[in-house]
Amino acid sequence: MNRFGIFKIVVFITSIACFISCENDFKVQAPQIRYKTGDTLNWRLKNIDDNSWSLQRENSKDAIFWARTTIRIDQHPQEDTPQGLLIYGFGAYEVYWDEVLIGRNGTPGKEHLKKGEVDRSFIIPDSLAKKGEHFLALRISQRYYPDQKRGFAFVVSSYKNLIQSPVVLTAITYIFAGAFLLTAVYFFMLYFYNKRFFPVLLFSICSFLFSVLIVVEYIKFFLPIHYSVFYIRLEIIGVLTFLIAFLIPVYFSIQFSLPKRKLLLSSYFILLLFIFFYFRGRYDHTTALLIICMWVFSIIIVGIATYKKTENAIVVLGSLLINILLYYLITYDFSLIISFTILLLSMFYVLARHIQKQREAFEHSLVETSRLKNELLKKKIQPHFLMNTLTSLIDWVEESPSKGVDFIEALAEEFDLLNQVEDKKLIPIDQEIQLCKSFLNIMRYRKEIIYSWNDEGIDPTQSIPPAILHTLVENGITHCMPDDQNEIHFHLSQESSSSYRSYRLCTVASLRNPEKPIEDGTGNTYIKARLTESYGRKWDFESYQTPEGWKNIITIYS
């Protein structure tokens, strides 16, 4: 997915959001209501004097009380379009519309059955659904949370609209929920069956939490919730929001390598905890605060990353800023979903880029391994080695056939050893020493110099990459001259501790060109590439001149 791709998706989602929020004709009315505890059926009548009634509901425990108010119908309803009344409120109640009972939500006074729901729509008889003011009386009991004075809110619209709109809205948001659930599962699998890269797991968790959040947020539209359990849903939403508000900045802090991460994240966590508990009970207010904290903290992290020119940070910052804009443009509930979707998409994008990078690095390492393997093989078939060896061999055969045979045997041993190690990344140190000795044996016939070898303190259970000591021996032969006895001596020793082991290979001889610095030739490059291949960065390679000759130290840290 390229940058334009993600912006196209963002634009698409934003336009859906606008479309839905414009389409929705949900005008909520919250008129003044007069309450009175007691139960008289006449209180449904419009023309009784309720001036003495209280504007505040008193705690009537489980007793029945009445509420009276007026509701407006702003437009003449279209013909054959039944109108409906949607009531948001706590308690079990009977609804009297213009003195006529049009429905019940539970049974007032007999609430132990917990029937009814928090939001319920009622059909208004056509004859009573004219444009203008209408009188509404409710006969209520509120046995659960009797001290909660939540009040009532109303929507009058076509009955079809009242029933259908929330379902349509839910259907659309559940598409998002499904998408994020799948994303969560996919990345969860990816985390377990691939390299355990922590941001992948975090992303999976965030996606999952978010899909659960959508499900819980919109569950009220199809699952009847009795007002006695109304707060459970809000509590769940609160906890989910808390987790998301914490995890998303954690994700960004890891993805964009925020400095002093642990300190900053723990302070942030404490801030969130404080908000969560200090504003407890003010559900929507608390979640909104948590979300604002999340935006601010995320923008700070991504802003720092953008300032440091971290890759992809600018894309994420852009989407975060769009989210802030949406926050002010669209109603809270829906803007949250849209902005989370955009946010997760941008996280998705960053993660996809990251995984792509990882895959490229992996492919590169495969290529590197086969390149090193080739290089190892090439050591013995490159013309310099092969043709010089063959020329010397011809000469030995012509001059002294029995020596020639010895030479051929030495050559056979070298190729045999090479054959054994050629496709391995690590070989036992003994085998490597064997390879060096056999190479020296060949060079003895070619150069007619006495090459001697000794090693001490070598732990035979250890292994090293193939042909790295061998390469050092080659370098020694190339760059050093024999002493007066026509000898070049090689000495290998090992030094170990619990945290490292190091191999020291000394070439005891004088240098051909002491003034000329030995550059990082192909030999040393090979050694370094092999060490990186097997030990990552946990190695060290030194090579320098000493009064005795040349010294190489390879240190491998455990």
Place this chain on the structure above:
Amino acid sequence: MHILVIEDESRIAKRIMRMTREFFLNTLSEITHMESLAKGLEFVTAHKVDLVLLDLNLNGESGFDLLKEAVSQSFHTIIISAYKDQAIQAFEFGVLDFVPKPFNKERLHKAFDRVMHKEDTTQRNIKFLAIKKRGEVKLIDIEHIIYIKGAGVYSELVLNNNSTFLHDKSLEKLEQLLPDRFVRIHKSYITKIEEIKTIKVSSGSKYQAELKNGEILPIGRTKYKTLKEMFK
């Protein structure tokens, strides 16, 4: 004949020297073995050397620079190398022969035949002459050369931009290396055949070549006939 072998593989050096002795027998005045070109060139300053047998991969040094340095010297160079792919470049730079490893006596002796003019050098693919100027080796495209004048043991290259350069090789050695288009018209002159405008004969059987740039070069009495043939 004074020969220098530059080879870092002792066994191979011995082989080369043995086979060289077998070829030259008593015409060989001196044969020396050195391990590096630097040591070899040091030797050349104090000793007469006619021919160098050079390996192009010496103790980690290799290739182009070694070759350039060798061909700019006064001696003829024969490369003995494991890298056959260097052969084309070596000939372009003006080596007398390129003997790939592993080699046998016949192949090496064939190279010596070229030195001794017994066999005409078939592969005259030389493209450059390497000259030394202020310690650096510079390559001169032979297409830019109008004529070459012998100057004792050196030669003077006269180019089409009127500049002149000294080359350490003698006129005889350059004649061996250069393609047939470069004609020896006089004991002291080699010129490119297409640079000659006319051949003049003046009184007293004095032959002269007038070049396209207006310069007049003498033509040797013995060379006149062959030149006339070519010029037709």
